[in-house]
Amino acid sequence: MAKAPGNFNQDIHVSDYRSRYDGSKVTSSSLISIEGRITESLNGKWNFTVDPYETFLRANWYSAPEYTADGRQLPVDFDFPNMDFINVPSCWNMERPELFYYENMGIYYRTFRYEKDDKDERLFLCFEGVSYRAYVFLNGKYIAMHDGASTPFDVEITNLVQRDNTLLVAVDASRNDLRVPMSNTDWFNYGGIYRDVFLLRCPKVFIKDWFVRLQPGTSFKKIAVDFEMDGIDSGSAVFEIPELGIHKEIAFENKRGSIIFEADVDLWSPENPKLYDVRLSACNDELRDRIGFREFKVVGNSIFLNGKERFLKGVSVHEDHYILGKTTNESVIRDTIRLVKDELNGCFIRVAHYPHTRAFARLADEMGIMLWEEIPVYWAISFASEKTYSDAENQIAELIRRDKNRASVVVWSVGNENADTDDRFKFMSSLASFVHSVDPTRAVSAACLINEVDLKIEDRLAGCLDIIGINEYYGWYKPDFTELGRILENSNPDKPVIITEFGADARSGFHGTKNMLWCEEFQEELYKKQVKEISSCRYIKGMTPWILYDFRAARRQNTYQEGFNRKGLVDEDRKTKKLAFYVLSKFYSTIK
Ligand code: GCU
Numbered sequence: 001m002a003k004a005p006g007n008f009n010q011d012i013h014v015s016d017y018r019s020r021y022d023g024s025k026v027t028s029s030s031l032i033s034i035e036g037r038i039t040e041s042l043n044g045k046w047n048f049t050v051d052p053y054e055t056f057l058r059a060n061w062y063s064a065p066e067y068t069a070d071g072r073q074l075p076v077d078f079d080f081p082n083m084d085f086i087n088v089p090s091c092w093n094m095e096r097p098e099l100f101y102y103e104n105m106g107i108y109y110r111t112f113r114y115e116k117d118d119k120d121e122r123l124f125l126c127f128e129g130v131s132y133r134a135y136v137f138l139n140g141k142y143i144a145m146h147d148g149a150s151t152p153f154d155v156e157i158t159n160l161v162q163r164d165n166t167l168l169v170a171v172d173a174s175r176n177d178l179r180v181p182m183s184n185t186d187w188f189n190y191g192g193i194y195r196d197v198f199l200l201r202c203p204k205v206f207i208k209d210w211f212v213r214l215q216p217g218t219s220f221k222k223i224a225v226d227f228e229m230d231g232i233d234s235g236s237a238v239f240e241i242p243e244l245g246i247h248k249e250i251a252f253e254n255k256r257g258s259i260i261f262e263a264d265v266d267l268w269s270p271e272n273p274k275l276y277d278v279r280l281s282a283c284n285d286e287l288r289d290r291i292g293f294r295e296f297k298v299v300g301n302s303i304f305l306n307g308k309e310r311f312l313k314g315v316s317v318h319e320d321h322y323i324l325g326k327t328t329n330e331s332v333i334r335d336t337i338r339l340v341k342d343e344l345n346g347c348f349i350r351v352a353h354y355p356h357t358r359a360f361a362r363l364a365d366e367m368g369i370m371l372w373e374e375i376p377v378y379w380a381i382s383f384a385s386e387k388t389y390s391d392a393e394n395q396i397a398e399l400i401r402r403d404k405n406r407a408s409v410v411v412w413s414v415g416n417e418n419a420d421t422d423d424r425f426k427f428m429s430s431l432a433s434f435v436h437s438v439d440p441t442r443a444v445s446a447a448c449l450i451n452e453v454d455l456k457i458e459d460r461l462a463g464c465l466d467i468i469g470i471n472e473y474y475g476w477y478k479p480d481f482t483e484l485g486r487i488l489e490n491s492n493p494d495k496p497v498i499i500t501e502f503g504a505d506a507r508s509g510f511h512g513t514k515n516m517l518w519c520e521e522f523q524e525e526l527y528k529k530q531v532k533e534i535s536s537c538r539y540i541k542g543m544t545p546w547i548l549y550d551f552r553a554a555r556r557q558n559t560y561q562e563g564f565n566r567k568g569l570v571d572e573d574r575k576t577k578k579l580a581f582y583v584l585s586k587f588y589s590t591i592k
Helices: 017-021 330-343 358-367 386-403 422-438 460-464 482-490 520-535 579-589
Strands: 039-041 044-050 085-088 105-113 122-127 133-138 141-147 153-156 164-172 197-202 206-214 222-230 235-241 246-253 256-262 276-282 285-291 296-299 302-305 312-317 348-351 370-374 409-416 443-449 468-471 497-501 540-543
Touching: 085 105, 122 133, 122 141, 141 153, 206 276, 206 285, 222 235, 222 246, 222 276, 235 256, 285 358, 302 540, 312 330, 312 370, 312 497, 330 348, 330 358, 358 370, 358 386, 386 409, 386 422, 409 422, 409 468, 422 443, 422 460, 443 460, 443 497, 482 520, 520 540, 520 579
Parallel strands: 312 348, 312 540, 348 370, 370 409, 409 443, 443 468, 468 497, 497 540
Antiparallel strands: 039 197, 044 085, 044 105, 105 164, 122 153, 122 197, 133 141, 133 164, 206 222, 222 256, 235 246, 235 276, 246 256, 276 285, 296 302
């Protein structure tokens, strides 16, 4: 191999510096169930700096010496403990005005102290959401890399942690065409450690994962429990639902155990969001959760919840707040669910276009609303790329691992508005079969596009789905509204269709005639026409119009939009309802 030139300097002359970090990628298999566990928050003020030339990774800032071996100080280009503070969790775009459109690398630093409680305990560092890629360094050592802006990841630090620790996280918010989503979306690219960070102590042997649900096809009379152990191959566990007097011993082999047993449960539904305290204990570990039991099923063109046919009266929601960005909190989520349930008369929310925070499904369970959850396989993904596929599959695996015990989640969506090409069909049909294999208790769907040449609902992917989502903008992007009626007439799908998007932009407070673009009356009239057309179609069994709130979108820059997509039924202030809100609310009030 050629000898490096004498004047060679690693961080100036090496271009593929990122390949040094390709190892240590953490995926869904690293995730630990945290329900009922005590976590120790690392939220708060962290030191932060931008790093637009990625010098942190190029020059190994995380372990760069500040003194030579003989004690001479070195002029390093960083000073982590004295950099300005930023809040964790937060989006740097909203924390610092000068970073509003910043989409490169940000470096976070904090210290933390750790004292063992038990000599055999194991310690995990857990991130709920970092956008988009995170490189994690503990005490000068590179320990983990995670891809995916909206799903959690955990990394074991038992053998690395000290009493006093330094933690560095390099966060890369850049967009590129190999990622999921790719570089072009219609939502704002927020960056940062924007969800909770915490430490998790587990016993040497612990319950790593569990899945508790009503077993489909058992006339609502059987509960199924599966679980996975870590640190031990065989033994026995106990599953309890005290309110039902259920106490089941479950033997496990090769780290896994399962049981199906009779139970007479009060079924969960939006109208009766009944949750049971459940407990699984094994060795010295225990998981506790509040779980609802329900059956969501598709038969022919119909959708059933607990044996009762339903029309999914819904609306789409982004995880976007005009003050918080992509960071959210319990009161924001409660307000959203309450608005959909109590004022829009809805029972369903399309959680678009990526996994929202863990709390969303937990609150949906408690407050009673069904959810469609989705990964951002959005528009022109690199469908021919193996790496992109494994990123997408990992993101939905992490989402399912996180939310599979949530009764409110009834649909997993593998994507949105993807052109029907061979590469896309292979990519998304593989995702659909992966999801069916991991969770046979929920419907798999995707928001598909209409075949606009033959004017019909026709997409090869529909054959792999349980429910066909359809996005259509007749009356807005497609001004000839009459085409919608022809499309619905021309089509004869053998499974239920949900209209996952229709809508029009309207600037709140801008009034005019029903033919004047961007005004509320135009949006109101469009909703009246859409609702009339959709409600008369025999195979459409739900709708999630686009969208509940106006949301930030960098591509939307005309004088009505000003950086926001204005298809919301409610202004970005999350208070001011537009006229179309009442059209949908009235329609939903007529459906039981
Ligand atoms: C598309 C897309 C949305 C987008 C919407 C719009 O259907 O799925 O993400 O915001 O149209 O154009 O407003």
